[in-house]
Amino acid sequence: MKDTALQALDMVARRGVTYADVRAIEIRDREISTKNGKAGHVSSSESMGVGIRVLAFGCWGFAATDDLTKEGLEAAAVLALEIARAGTAAHKSDVVLMPEDKHEASWVSEFRIDPFTIPIDRQLAVLLAVDAELRHQPGISLAEASMQFERRRQVFASTLGSVIDQTRYTAGAGFSALSYKEGEIQRRSYPNSFGGQYQLKGYELVEELKLVEHAARIAEEAVALHAVDQCPEGEFDLILDSSQLGLQIHESIGHPIELDRVLGTEANYAGMSFLTLDQLGRLRYGSDIVNVVCDARVQHGPGLGTFAFDDEGVTAQSTDIIRNGQFVGYMTSRETAAQVGQSRSNGCMRADGWGRLPLIRMTNVSLEPGEQSLDEVYDADHAIAMQTNRSWSIDDKRYNFQFGCEIGWEIRNGKRVRMLKNPSYSGITTEFWNQCAAIAGPEHWTLWGVPNCGKGQPEQVMGTGHGASPARFRKIKIGSAYAG
Amino acid sequence: MPDDVLSRAACESIFGQVADAARARGVPDIEVIFGGEDQALTRFANNTIHQNVAEREVNLSVRPVIDGRTARASTNRLDQQGIREVVEASIAITRLTEPDPELLPLAHAAESGAVRRFYQVTANATPQERAQAVAEAIAAVEEQGQTAAGIYSTGGSMFSLMNTAGAAAWHHETMARFSITAMGADSSGWAKASACRHSDLDPLALARSAAGKAAHSRAPQVAPPGRYTVVLEPAAVLDLVGQMFGDFSATAIRDGRSFLNDRIGKKIFGENITIRDDVCDPLQSGAPFDGEGVPRRRLTLVDSGVVREIAYSRQAAAVAGVAPTGHGFPLPNEIGEAPVNIVIAGGDSTVAEMVRSTERGILVTRFWYIREVDPYQKIFTGMTRDGTFLIEGGEVTRGVRNFRFNQSLMELLSNVEALSTPVRASGEESVDMVVPAMKVQGFNFTEVTRF
Numbered sequence: 023m024k025d026t027a028l029q030a031l032d033m034v035a036r037r038g039v040t041y042a043d044v045r046a047i048e049i050r051d052r053e054i055s056t057k058n059g060k061a062g063h064v065s066s067s068e069s070m071g072v073g074i075r076v077l078a079f080g081c082w083g084f085a086a087t088d089d090l091t092k093e094g095l096e097a098a099a100v101l102a103l104e105i106a107r108a109g110t111a112a113h114k115s116d117v118v119l120m121p122e123d124k125h126e127a128s129w130v131s132e133f134r135i136d137p138f139t140i141p142i143d144r145q146l147a148v149l150l151a152v153d154a155e156l157r158h159q160p161g162i163s164l165a166e167a168s169m170q171f172e173r174r175r176q177v178f179a180s181t182l183g184s185v186i187d188q189t190r191y192t193a194g195a196g197f198s199a200l201s202y203k204e205g206e207i208q209r210r211s212y213p214n215s216f217g218g219q220y221q222l223k224g225y226e227l228v229e230e231l232k233l234v235e236h237a238a239r240i241a242e243e244a245v246a247l248h249a250v251d252q253c254p255e256g257e258f259d260l261i262l263d264s265s266q267l268g269l270q271i272h273e274s275i276g277h278p279i280e281l282d283r284v285l286g287t288e289a290n291y292a293g294m295s296f297l298t299l300d301q302l303g304r305l306r307y308g309s310d311i312v313n314v315v316c317d318a319r320v321q322h323g324p325g326l327g328t329f330a331f332d333d334e335g336v337t338a339q340s341t342d343i344i345r346n347g348q349f350v351g352y353m354t355s356r357e358t359a360a361q362v363g364q365s366r367s368n369g370c371m372r373a374d375g376w377g378r379l380p381l382i383r384m385t386n387v388s389l390e391p392g393e394q395s396l397d398e399v400y401d402a403d404h405a406i407a408m409q410t411n412r413s414w415s416i417d418d419k420r421y422n423f424q425f426g427c428e429i430g431w432e433i434r435n436g437k438r439v440r441m442l443k444n445p446s447y448s449g450i451t452t453e454f455w456n457q458c459a460a461i462a463g464p465e466h467w468t469l470w471g472v473p474n475c476g477k478g479q480p481e482q483v484m485g486t487g488h489g490a491s492p493a494r495f496r497k498i499k500i501g502s503a504y505a506g
Numbered sequence: 507m508p509d510d511v512l513s514r515a516a517c518e519s520i521f522g523q524v525a526d527a528a529r530a531r532g533v534p535d536i537e538v539i540f541g542g543e544d545q546a547l548t549r550f551a552n553n554t555i556h557q558n559v560a561e562r563e564v565n566l567s568v569r570p571v572i573d574g575r576t577a578r579a580s581t582n583r584l585d586q587q588g589i590r591e592v593v594e595a596s597i598a599i600t601r602l603t604e605p606d607p608e609l610l611p612l613a614h615a616a617e618s619g620a621v622r623r624f625y626q627v628t629a630n631a632t633p634q635e636r637a638q639a640v641a642e643a644i645a646a647v648e649e650q651g652q653t654a655a656g657i658y659s660t661g662g663s664m665f666s667l668m669n670t671a672g673a674a675a676w677h678h679e680t681m682a683r684f685s686i687t688a689m690g691a692d693s694s695g696w697a698k699a700s701a702c703r704h705s706d707l708d709p710l711a712l713a714r715s716a717a718g719k720a721a722h723s724r725a726p727q728v729a730p731p732g733r734y735t736v737v738l739e740p741a742a743v744l745d746l747v748g749q750m751f752g753d754f755s756a757t758a759i760r761d762g763r764s765f766l767n768d769r770i771g772k773k774i775f776g777e778n779i780t781i782r783d784d785v786c787d788p789l790q791s792g793a794p795f796d797g798e799g800v801p802r803r804r805l806t807l808v809d810s811g812v813v814r815e816i817a818y819s820r821q822a823a824a825v826a827g828v829a830p831t832g833h834g835f836p837l838p839n840e841i842g843e844a845p846v847n848i849v850i851a852g853g854d855s856t857v858a859e860m861v862r863s864t865e866r867g868i869l870v871t872r873f874w875y876i877r878e879v880d881p882y883q884k885i886f887t888g889m890t891r892d893g894t895f896l897i898e899g900g901e902v903t904r905g906v907r908n909f910r911f912n913q914s915l916m917e918l919l920s921n922v923e924a925l926s927t928p929v930r931a932s933g934e935e936s937v938d939m940v941v942p943a944m945k946v947q948g949f950n951f952t953e954v955t956r957f
Contacts, residue, residue: 055840058761061604062840066595067580071563084559088582101560108548108633109555112641142577143602150604163762166840202762207881287551289655290687290696291934293874293891296956377561413877415910417889422910422955424887426879444880448910448953479549479657480559503879503887503912506733506950 023048024187026072026090027179033099034076035181039106041077041119043180043334046070047376054142055168056149059157062166064142071376074102080116081109086377119356120366122336124183129330132320133191133224137171140225145169148228149197155237156199161245167197168217169228170473176333184335192326192485193227194220194473197237199244208247208443210240210428214265215411220471220485222324243429246441253430253445255501259405259459260447261494266427267389268470268488269411274451275307275314276387276486278420279343279351280370280477281358283382292477293418296451297349299362305349308455311392314344316353318369318385323469325487327385334380336369343387347456355382374482381478386469388489392461397436399460399494405433406500408445413503416451424448426503446503454495462491512542512564512664514676520584521668524568527593528670535571536593537612537669539797539836540564544629545661548636553644553654555637568596569837571612574605576838606838610820612671618794618801619786623679624662628704631660631682639684643713647688650717656686660704667799677793683932684709687892688716692957693726693905695719696872696892698741700932702791719871719893723905728954729896731909735867735923736949737860737897740931740941742870748848748936749876749886750915754783754807754815755833756822757842765884765916766813773811775919778853781808783817783833783845789930789940790847797836805831805845811920819843852942853925860924860945862900868909868949869895869902876935884915888935889955909951921947 027046034042049069055062071088072095083106087098137145149167156165171193178186196218198211213219213231221227262270278295282288297305308314318327318338329338334356343351353370354362371380400407408427416423430445431438469489476483517540528536542564549557566589567580579596581588636658647654664678682704688695696719697712738746750765758764785794785802795801798820805815818826819834819842833843861869871893879885890908897903926943 057840060606060608061577061838063838064577064599064603065579065838066577066599067567068592069565069580069582071582081555082558084557086559086561086563088563098560098562105546105558105560105633108637109558111634111637112550112553112555112644114552114554141602142599146602146604200761200763202767202882205768205882207763209881285552286653286655286689287556289551289653289689289694290657290685377563379557379559413879413887415875415877415887415889417908417910417955417957418874418891419955419957421957422889422953424910424912424953426887446879450956479557480545480547480561480659502952503885505952506912 023175023177024185027177030072030074030095030099031179033096034074034102037103039076039078041181043075043178045073045333045376046177048175049172051170051172052138053170054145054149055166056153057166058164059153061146072098073376074098075379076102076106077117078103078106079110081106081113082117084379117357118360120359122182122356122367125331125335126185127330128187130189131191131222135225137193137225138173148233152197152233152237155234156197156241159241159245161201161203162199162241163202164200169195178335180335182335186331186335188330190222190329191224192220193223193225194218194471195228195231195233197233199241201244201248203248206248208244210244211410212236212240214470215428217473220326220473222326222328247429247443250441250443253406253442253501255505257497258500259402259494259496260498260500261400261405261407261433261492263409263492264466264468264490265470266408266411267490267493269414270425271387271389271488271490272472272486273414273416274420274423275343276384279353280382281352281354281362284352285358285361288477291479296419296421301349303350306347306456307344307349307452308347309458310347311461312344312347312455312458313390314387315390316341316343316385316387322386323489325386325469326471326473326485327487332369332371333373334371336367339369341368353382358382372484374484378482381482383477383484384475384486386487386489391464391467391491394460394462396462396466396492399462399492400433401436402433402494403435406445407431407433421450423451424503444504447498447500448502449499454498457496457498458493459496460494466491511544511562512540517666517668517676520566520589523589524593525670527590528570531597533570533572533597535612535670537569539567540666543661543663545659546633547657547659548633548640549657550640550644551655553648555640558633566592568592570597570600572600574607574609575600575603576609577603578838608821608825610824612669613673613798613800613820615672615674616801618675621786621794623702623791625680625703628660628680628682629662631704636660639709643686643709646710646713647717650721652717652720653689654686657683658709659683665793673799675795675799679791681791682707684712686713686716688720690720690724693720693723694892695723698932700938723893723895726905726907729906731951731953733948733950735864736946737857737864737867737869738944738946739857739871740929740943741872741933743941743944744931744939745873745876745933745935746886747915748939750884751848752844754817755842755844756816756818756826763881765882770813772813774813774916775808775811776922777810778922778925779808779811779919780851782806782849783847784849785847787847787849787940791938792847796832796834798834800830800832800834802832807845817843817845846937848939850928850941852928855924855926857926857943860943861897861902864897864900867897869897872933879912885912886915887912907957908955910953911950912952913950918946923947
């Protein structure tokens with residue numbers, strides 16, 4: 023792969039470019055699922071290809087190919103340059119990149135058990151055991167369980183002289199139980215909805231999740247939801263579990279701090295951001311206890327946004343985003359850092375494969391743990407607690423959001439008094455974060471994985487990480503999803 | 507060009523190698539799916555081209571059937587070693603899989619409807635052609651003192667399914683897409699279109715339309731949330747109504763996850779709602795066969811408000827004792843099937859007439875970030891975006907700040923007052939469909955955002 027990357031780089035470099043980089047990527051993955059007692063989806067795939075990015079004539083060009091012959095690489099190199107030249111037809115100013123050091127490195131993410139060494143029948147047996155537990159509960163119409171694994175090796179080479187060989191192992195697993203009864207569908211999932219938990223780990227993630235042990239409780243809750251009261255509508259204190267808070271961070275902090283959105287380059291699809299440049303250092307984003315970082319380093323944890331170097335060869339970094347409630351940082355690239363006068367990219371450029379151009383993407387955008395115990399977080403006279411995302415939506419500048427969860431609980435004097443169905447809440451981003459009153463400590467902090475973040479045209483799907491502990495927010499609008 | 511990437515003859519040759527390799531390993535029953543694309547996209551923002559990309563990719567996936575078991579292995583390496591390894595991998599994982607008592611033998615050959623969707627001129631479109639069209643579109647928006655962002659993509663793709671029971675389906679098509687957002691200081695407008703033949707697109711007209719919307723919606727006012735009469739342009743109808751068609755599936759109903767459970771044969775929409783699935787409609791796109799090679803049959807999903815037909819994969823059809831409809835996804839999968847070539851019957855109105863007949867209402871260009879709130883009542887939430895206007899006294903009077911909605915689709919499609927002629931619509935939240943604009947009573951806007 024290194025030879026392929028260097029060969030492709032040479033093909034564009036000798037034609038004359040301001041800058042070029044090449045990513046040669048080999049991806050192997052495995053997906054296994056079960057559904058109602060049967061194997062649902064069993065597949066393995068591999069993909070190899072090269073993406074060539076050039077900066078020439080003041081414009082970017084990019085071409086990708088899976089034809090790794092000399093002729094195939096040559097054709098892609100020529101096309102990348104032709105595309106860059108075509109860009110001059112609508113060109114205002116030359117692209118400028120902030121400097122980055124030359125890096126030569128080889129890095130493999132930590133894992134304990136290579137998932138590809140575990141036989142598929144053994145992995146299926148785990149899922150079928152979960153499935154059996156779920157369907158043991160009368161009233162379950164649909165039991166689904168799944169696990170996914172990926173090994174991605176990437177050799178990055180650039181005209182700066184960098185050659186970086188990175189291999190990342192990621193894993194995901196989870197299950198859900200659906201119950202249809204008399205005109206109502208309810209679902210519960212573990213450990214999170216939409217496939218479960220995803221981290222930068224090997225098969226050990228599946229073992230750590232203890233899927234079978236949680237199945238009976240989850241199935242029982244799915245059925246029980248039919249008989250409980252609808253979540254009330256009104257203004258209440260809100261307590262979120264860490265997985266829902268992780269998605270709240272993703273949508274209402276992670277996306278708005280993408281500097282490409284701020285500068286308008288995602289305006290036609292993903293949208294823009296309310297965090298205009300004049301807000302940096304001035305905006306009161308949250309209450310004093312809200313501290314958020316964007317951290318791709320290994321020491322932050324095994325997140326889907328953990329790596330050694332980003333996809334333009336910049337070292338993984340930690341950047342303060344919100345410090346004591348104050349908005350202090352964006353996610354940047356070499357190009358956008360230059361546009362806002364920052365001296366270096368903070369290393370957030372990522373592409374979802376060899377066929378796509380790197381974009382500014384969340385790495386691990388996490389809420390730092392607070393100092394409260396879980397009892398203190400729940401210590402409200404009257405509150406609604408919500409767990410496990412069911413729906414999520416936010417406007418294209420990231421002001422107004424609405425989330426729904428799978429299950430809710432009414433809290434009286436710090437105690438759960440009744441289960442509630444169809445809970446939802448909504449608000450305006452900064453108003454919401456300024457109502458943050460309590461955050462649980464590090465012992466309750468989990469680094470969640472969002473495997474399906476979409477952005478870009480053509481769309482790219484990226485995995486991002488979000489650490490959070492359960493937290494309480496004052497006087498939040500609840501129940502509007504079912505209002506009217 | 508995509509047909510050069512993987513022509514029918516190339517597919518047949520590779521299929522022969524796959525079948526031979528499988529047979530040599532004692533596996534006579536095998537299915538191969540080929541996919542390939544050659545796509546290019548010119549992306550612009552801030553009135554300049556900023557991302558300009560091309561991608562060429564092929565994929566070969568192999569599914570054996572061994573003693574009631576099946577699994578799939580895929581690769582993009584089409585050399586002899588790649589082919590041999592993917593066959594070995596597919597057989598190895600299939601043998602480790604649990605048997606499925608409902609798994610059917612491979613599908614036999616069947617004749618699909620004829621569609622012509624490949625245009626060499628679109629496959630051959632150059633970066634310079636796209637850049638020139640983009641430059642003209644940007645100029646039209648700049649003339650209004652606005653900023654443009656958008657994409658112009660062209661390219662082709664192929665999809666083929668061959669198996670040892672004789673199925674040998676092959677399809678190729680080209681597709682061009684142009685979308686543009688025009689932005690003023692406090693407003694925006696959007697337009698998008700897609701077509702198999704790129705000369706059917708008019709980027710300049712789309713740019714002028716987007717710029718007009720941005721100009722007309724400047725200085726948006728706050729209209730309070732509540733129930734409104736709305737005029738939904740086709741892209742808004744597409745992205746919202748398009749959310750429900752995954753439920754028109756026999757497997758979804760069997761799983762209990764469809765809102766059509768206990769509603770087949772019942773009138774759940776208004777008399778004026780008729781919806782077909784028809785891959786051969788001249789405004790549609792896509793292959794005329796499904797993920798097992800079964801020809802796609804035309805379905806009447808909804809007839810005058812009554813749910814009539816649903817999609818059946820081969821397996822779902824066998825369970826139900828009916829004929830498959832040709833809407834199955836490649837096996838193995840959990841979701842079964844879904845109609846994907848939706849055509850919603852229209853009426854004789856126009857957007858202009860819908861506005862003229864509205865005393866007070868909202869004109870919606872597009873919706874954004876649509877997500878399901880309630881799977882059985884089919885309530886969805888989302889936002890309006892890029893062109894939301896107040897209608898007063900039969901006229902579009904001003905832009906308004908964007909709304910959040912929470913709206914049941916059953917209620918929406920029961921409250922349609924008028925429909926336009928259907929068009930091929932292209933949005934961002936559903937696949938392209940043929941849909942009319944709609945005037946709807948009592949649409950439920952629940953909140954207003956800050957712009």
